[in-house]
Amino acid sequence: MSTRIGMVAGEPSGDLLAGRIIAGLQARDAGVRCEGIGGPQMEARQFDAWHPMHALTVFGYVDALKRLPSLLGTYRDVKRRWLAEPPSVFVGIDAPDFNLRLEHQLRQAGTPTVHFVGPSIWAWRYERIHKIRESVSHMLVLFPFEEEIYRKEGIPVTYVGHPLAGAVPMQPDRAAARERLGIDQNARVLAILPGSRSSEIRLLAPRFLQAAQILLKKDPALQCVVPMVNDQRRAEFLAILAQYPVPGLRCITAQDLHGEGGDRKAPVAWSVMEAATAVLVASGTATLETALFKRPMVISYVLSPWMRRIMAWKSGQERPYLPWVGLPNVLLRDFAVPELLQDDATPEKLAEATWQSLTDDALTARVEARFTAMHQDLLRDTPALAAQAILEVAGGAA
Structure with missing residues (x-):
């Protein structure tokens, strides 16, 4: 039987x-x-x-x-x-x-x-x-x-x-990912991941897009790529993008990669993370995936006032027991990458932290080393x- x-x-x-x-x-x-x-x-x-x-x-x-x-x-x-x-x-x-x-x-x-x-x-x-x-x-x-x-x-x-530790290569191939996505090998690339839920996109996408607008003033050649889990989420995101336009931004789903040799079994976000110079990401599993791809990141999250009240009532807590929210920081027991949450998640602060992630080579080297050690622990x-x-x-x- x-x-x-x-x-x-x-x-x-x-x-x-x-x-x-x-x-x-x-x-x-x-x-x-x-x-x-x-x-x-x-x-x-x-x-x-x-x-x-x-x-x-x-x-x-x-x-x-x-x-x-x-x-x-x-x-x-x-x-x-x-x-x-x-x-x-x-x-x-x-x-x-x-x-x-x-x-x-x-x-x-x-x-x-x-x-x-x-x-x-x-x-x-x-x-x-x-x-x-x-x-x-x-x-x-x-x-x-x-x-x-x-x-x-x-x-x-x-x-x-963590099964993701076995699914993500220990040494990511940025060049191959950029080829899959049609991105110039020498470009500075920001991956923007505002979440996979409607409520996350509604609360985070406006802040992330305004941050991208600020970053483009610093570097007009910056390429912004946004992976979406499905067409419904993409439609929700594009509606917000119309209010906060970011020139040259690409919003893609897995369907967009199929004709370009994309792996149907791998989430589209993985190719975007692998291709990125740095990542602006909603707190959640995507932060761990970004860490496994050894990319510097800025973690952010925002809850509505109503949601905060319900969580505080349900849990009896105003804050988590730990000082960290992002999984990479929890695992490393340190603020290895910035976390900008709630009132701190302003476009200006997000842009400032993300600019450092995009441009600070010493920071990138430190993050890569720590994330490689973490990857080995989870494997x-x-x-x-x-x-x-x-x-x-x-x-x-x-």
């Missing part, structure tokens, strides 16, 4: 991680079947998608409230299916608000559960550890410092490294380690 694995991933970063985990599972068990909620990276591995991942792609509590009826409908459907025909194991990839609730229900009914990508309890709401202990049979964590946290709390855990055979742990949990239940 083949191993049947339930999976839920709710956004592009989770889809990317899950796609590699499915590949690891298939390498160990050719008959494994994976089903649930996922995106194109998972579907490329014969994943049976009952619902598309964008059914869960929301930003925090405000967006979740707006979409509550459809979210509840999706939740009830997958719960009903898996309670009626339990999988060998359920694997929730990130999306903790959705997945931990589902994992709790399934585990109570006797299905073993694995959660991949630990919630950032080291930054916000440590008390969630109690819900995790009740809901999760085994944690798979991406970062070495997380293993100690869960072990101390009596939760079975495996540090599997494990993540698909194999995760697959082994998942199948062992499934086998133990059997």
Whole structure:
């Protein structure tokens, strides 16, 4: 009888991680079947998608409230299916608000559960550890410092490294990336990544574009490239670009690269990061990807006043436990790259910090060295380690 694995991933970063985990599972068990909620990276591995991942792609509590009826409908459907025909194991990839609730229900009914990508309890709401202990049979964590946290709390855990560390080359090829994108090899290039969610683009894109306008006054030859996860996000961004025009800016999706020899399996953002001199980026997984490509960056993030109030109420915190927000800084325990958040995220301050990232060769050398060491620390055979742990949990239940 083949191993049947339930999976839920709710956004592009989770889809990317899950796609590699499915590949690891298939390498160990050719008959494994994976089903649930996922995106194109998972579907490329014969994943049976009952619902598309964008059914869960929301930003925090405000967006979740707006979409509550459809979210509840999706939740009830997958719960009903898996309670009626339990999988060998359920694997929730990130999306903790959705997945931990589902994992709790399934585990109570006797299905073993694995959660991949630990919630950032080291930054916000440590008390969630109690819900995790009740809901999760085994944690798979991406970062070495997380293993100690869960072990101390009596939760079975495996540090599997970060799969992106194995997917991104240790030595990026800027020349090849620029050739793919049609960018002059000698150009100064700024990659602008204002996020993959509508709310992020709405709040960050105007600031990022105004910063780019300031930078173009310093260097009229500066080339700005903006990757977008899909056509919908590009349309949202272009509407804002019309209000804050940046001469020569290119906004591209993966579709734009297909005719130029682009790798359909790699996110378009990777080519842009690889080609860049420096990156202006929204806090999130993209900061880690930028670090793995060894590029100097400026990290920024802005929450609406309403969202800040809800987060403070929900977490009981005004700020994270740690002084850093960007993943590269969290991992290095230092402000290796600038973070400009909330009121500090002005176009002028963003432009000033980004100009240094674009022009300071000594800074670039320091950042490359630190990010190379970080890359080596995160490099494990993540698909194999995760697959082994998942199948062992499934086998133990059997």
